[in-house]
Structures are given as structure tokens and as C-alpha cells.
Amino acid sequence: MMFDSLLSKFSEEQREKIQNIATRFNMKPSELIKRALEKPVKNTKEIDLEIEKLSKELSELTSIHAPLSSKVASLTFKYHELYQVCGSYSIAIMGLEAENQTLSNSLHVKYDNTLRKKEEELFDKYHKQR
Amino acid sequence: MFKIKLLQKGTNLSSDEIMQRIYIYLKEIELEQLRERVSFLKSDLPRLEASYKRLTQLIREAEEDYEWMAKRIVELEENNKRLREALMQRGKQ
Numbered sequence: 001m002m003f004d005s006l007l008s009k010f011s012e013e014q015r016e017k018i019q020n021i022a023t024r025f026n027m028k029p030s031e032l033i034k035r036a037l038e039k040p041v042k043n044t045k046e047i048d049l050e051i052e053k054l055s056k057e058l059s060e061l062t063s064i065h066a067p068l069s070s071k072v073a074s075l076t077f078k079y080h081e082l083y084q085v086c087g088s089y090s091i092a093i094m095g096l097e098a099e100n101q102t103l104s105n106s107l108h109v110k111y112d113n114t115l116r117k118k119e120e121e122l123f124d125k126y127h128k129q130r
Numbered sequence: 131m132f133k134i135k136l137l138q139k140g141t142n143l144s145s146d147e148i149m150q151r152i153y154i155y156l157k158e159i160e161l162e163q164l165r166e167r168v169s170f171l172k173s174d175l176p177r178l179e180a181s182y183k184r185l186t187q188l189i190r191e192a193e194e195d196y197e198w199m200a201k202r203i204v205e206l207e208e209n210n211k212r213l214r215e216a217l218m219q220r221g222k223q
Contacts, residue, residue, distance in 0.1 A: 011145065021152065025159075036151040037148070039151070047158065051161050051164060054161070054168055057168050062171065064175065068179070071182060075189060079185055079192065082196060086196050093202055096206035096207060096210060099210050100206060100209060103214060107213060107216055107217055119202070122198075126195075
């Protein structure tokens, strides 16, 4: 009732504005008015100045954050691709080493396993860690 | 009760004054959103910088591993080819 009398104060244009703002914030017009009235009155110049200062700061931060974020995304993609290729290569090496060992045994020649440890480490690196 | 008091307070204000209070409220919302965004970006930058450094290092290592493994595959293929040929020669003999 009291809210109705309060609303009757407004012109049609003002009521429409209130309705639009309230809709934007998913509120009822009464809720919007209540919230606006319950806030202590502040100096609008101070608010405007702070908005201006923060907008400038936001713009500066965004100019650093956005390209860095994009770079990190592209590096993540590149690393993922490289990781997959290294994983495939390490499997191929294990297969070739096994073949090498079999052939060496068949020929009764010494199997050269000097690089085997590093190859196994790489296999683990691209299959066990993530 | 509080709401009624506020509305009573509202009835003492002109419609322009209430509209003005609504606009101030909107500015405060905008200000709060700006504060949150700035605070988020400030706190997120160190995380991004650390990720960038870590990924650069990981890629460097992975590229070295990739090159080493590519060479090693060629070596092993050539070696196995020689061994297979030797085995075939032995079979012929």
C-alpha cells in the first residue's frame, strides 16, 4: 500500500526506467527502491572519481592480463601437442629397442643397452607423469 | 519494520530525489563490480606469470626430448636394418 503511494509519485517515464533497471538486476521495483534508499547517501563526485580511477586501472591490468592469458592458453596447447608426440616417440623407441635386442641375441652379438636407461626415463616421463 | 521505515523515508523524498538515489545505487554497483574485477586481475596475474614460466620451461625440455628421440629413432632403425640384413646373410650362408 505504502509502496503503491510511493510509486504514484513517479512519472510514467520514471516508472519505466525503474522497471527496466529492476529487471536488469533481477529485482522487483520495490526491492530496487528499498535498496537505493537504505544505502547511506554518498558524494557522487567521489564515486565518479573512484570509478574513473578503477576503470583506468582495469584497462591497464587488462592490457597485461589478456595477452598473457592468451599466450598461456597457446603454450598449454603447444605443450599438450608436444607431449603427445613425445609419448608416441618414446613408445616407438621401446619397440625398436626390443627389436634390437632380439636381433642382437639372434646374431649372438652384444646388445648395446647404454641408452636404455634414458629411454625408459623418457617413456616414464611421457606416460606416467602428467 | 525496517522496510516500512525506508518507504516512509521514501515518501518524504521527491520522485527526482529517489531517482537520484537509484542512480547513486547503480554507480555503487558499478564501482563494486570494478573493484572485484581489478582485485581478480591483480590476484590472477602472478598465477598466469608462473604458468607462463613453467610452460616455457616444460616446452623447452619437451623440445629437447623430441629432438633427442627423433635422432634416436633414426639410429635404432638404421641399426636394426643392419642387424636384419646381417641375419639374412647368415641365413643364406
